Amino acid sequence: MKMKSVFDAAEIKSEFESAGINPNFMIPIWKYVIQNPDCVWDEIPSLPTAAYTLLHSKFKTFTSSLHSLFHSSDGTTSKLLIKLQNGAFVEAVIMRYDTRLGMCGGKPRPGGVRSTLCISSQVGCKMGCTFCATGSMGFKSNLTSGEIVEQLVHASRLADIRNIVFMGMGEPLNNYNAVVEAVRAMLKQPFQLSPKRITISTVGVVHAINKLHNDLPGISLAVSLHAPVQEIRCQIMPAARAFPLQKLMDALQAFQKSSQQKIFIEYIMLDGVNDQEENAHQLGELLKTFQVVINLIPFNPIGSTSQFKTSTKQSVSSFQKILRETYNIRTTVRKEMGQDISGACGQLVVNQPDNKRTPEPLRDIEDLHL
Numbered sequence: 001m002k003m004k005s006v007f008d009a010a011e012i013k014s015e016f017e018s019a020g021i022n023p024n025f026m027i028p029i030w031k032y033v034i035q036n037p038d039c040v041w042d043e044i045p046s047l048p049t050a051a052y053t054l055l056h057s058k059f060k061t062f063t064s065s066l067h068s069l070f071h072s073s074d075g076t077t078s079k080l081l082i083k084l085q086n087g088a089f090v091e092a093v094i095m096r097y098d099t100r101l102g103m104c105g106g107k108p109r110p111g112g113v114r115s116t117l118c119i120s121s122q123v124g125c126k127m128g129c130t131f132c133a134t135g136s137m138g139f140k141s142n143l144t145s146g147e148i149v150e151q152l153v154h155a156s157r158l159a160d161i162r163n164i165v166f167m168g169m170g171e172p173l174n175n176y177n178a179v180v181e182a183v184r185a186m187l188k189q190p191f192q193l194s195p196k197r198i199t200i201s202t203v204g205v206v207h208a209i210n211k212l213h214n215d216l217p218g219i220s221l222a223v224s225l226h227a228p229v230q231e232i233r234c235q236i237m238p239a240a241r242a243f244p245l246q247k248l249m250d251a252l253q254a255f256q257k258s259s260q261q262k263i264f265i266e267y268i269m270l271d272g273v274n275d276q277e278e279n280a281h282q283l284g285e286l287l288k289t290f291q292v293v294i295n296l297i298p299f300n301p302i303g304s305t306s307q308f309k310t311s312t313k314q315s316v317s318s319f320q321k322i323l324r325e326t327y328n329i330r331t332t333v334r335k336e337m338g339q340d341i342s343g344a345c346g347q348l349v350v351n352q353p354d355n356k357r358t359p360e361p362l363r364d365i366e367d368l369h370l
């Protein structure tokens with residue numbers, strides 16, 4: 001029988017309730033497993049006898065395992081290759097920032113380093129964005145909510161994770177229920193992340209955006225807009241045909257009205273495709289009535305055969321200037337991290353046959369000196 005992850009909150013709740021066990025026992029169980037990842041169920045103190053029986057028969061401490069780790073040469077970024085229960089692999093990326101110095105290289109200083117975890121929600125992705133390595137894999141499978149939470153647990157052994165961004169492999173809103181369940185777990189003890197510090201990034205799945213604020217109040221939303229007009233969007237993102245720009249803007253307006261939160265707009269800068277001054281004006285006009293922060297993302301090459309080129313620094317800078325000065329929209333340029341380990345935005349791909357590769361074995365976590 002396929003075992004369930006103990007971090008799958010909905011499964012634990014329903015199994016415990018049907019067995020007459022208080023589902024709140026989930027919290028001490030999670031705490032114990034996080035602190036003692038190699039534990040067996042009987043070691044966990046003070047649970048009702050029925051809970052031990054249930055855990056033994058239906059649950060595993062982890063349904064995924066940390067298979068390999070890669071570190072960027074500047075020490076700011078670590079990529080985790082995680083093996084799932086179905087044998088597939090996903091990647092998650094830790095990005096370290098020193099709160100006093102900006103990005104952090106080398107060892108963290110106590111109290112000074114806050115890390116962001118970029119998390120995966122699917123193996124592959126069916127949306128097929130033409131600039132994205134994950135999109136080139138096609139869709140393979142959905143992660144369970146337990147497997148999503150387990151990425152946080154694995155990463156927490158390496159860094160003090162304060163922010164989560166669903167910007168790893170997959171389209172989170174195409175795996176809606178598991179993502180919602182996982183986020184709800186991350187808001188609970190012992191993780192207790194603030195909803196504002198969890199960002200769901202989407203290509204623009206309109207029907208899901210429409211219910212997101214209700215299901216996850218306070219959550220941050222990032223939208224991969226990438227073009228100010230439908231025609232260019234369709235050219236680079238096939239999913240835009242299913243989610244026309246006007247419908248997407250209507251959904252964003254409704255999200256903003258109900259959440260009263262700013263929305264993050266991601267805009268990949270592709271040389272000669274969407275980075276002209278005219279495009280900056282179109283984008284400014286489209287967004288001038290919204291509370292947004294625009295993040296311009298330099299295109300990260302995804303292989304030698306890519307049809308795209310990274311915009312020049314000059315194009316990025318004049319694009320940013322127009323949005324800031326003509327439209328008064330806060331516009332930042334993303335500092336890419338982890339390119340030397342293919343851990344930057346859009347570079348996550350695990351492309352062995354059947355997504356089953358056997359990379360080098362894991363180094364001892366204690367030896368990593370992160």
Ligand SMILES: C[S@@+](CC[C@H](N)C(=O)[O-])C[C@H]1O[C@@H](n2cnc3c(N)ncnc32)[C@H](O)[C@@H]1O
Nearest residue numbers: 132167170171201202203224266299300345346
């Ligand atoms: C990989 S996606 C995952 C989340 C979600 N599916 C989305 O599209 O927003 C995270 C971000 O990476 C961006 N991205 C994809 N390929 C990229 C590339 N080659 N260079 C830079 N950013 C890229 C996406 O457009 C998106 O803004």
Ligand code: SF4
Nearest residue numbers: 125127129132135203
């Ligand atoms: S950018 Fe996001 S939606 Fe597009 S293919 Fe990549 S993971 Fe999927």
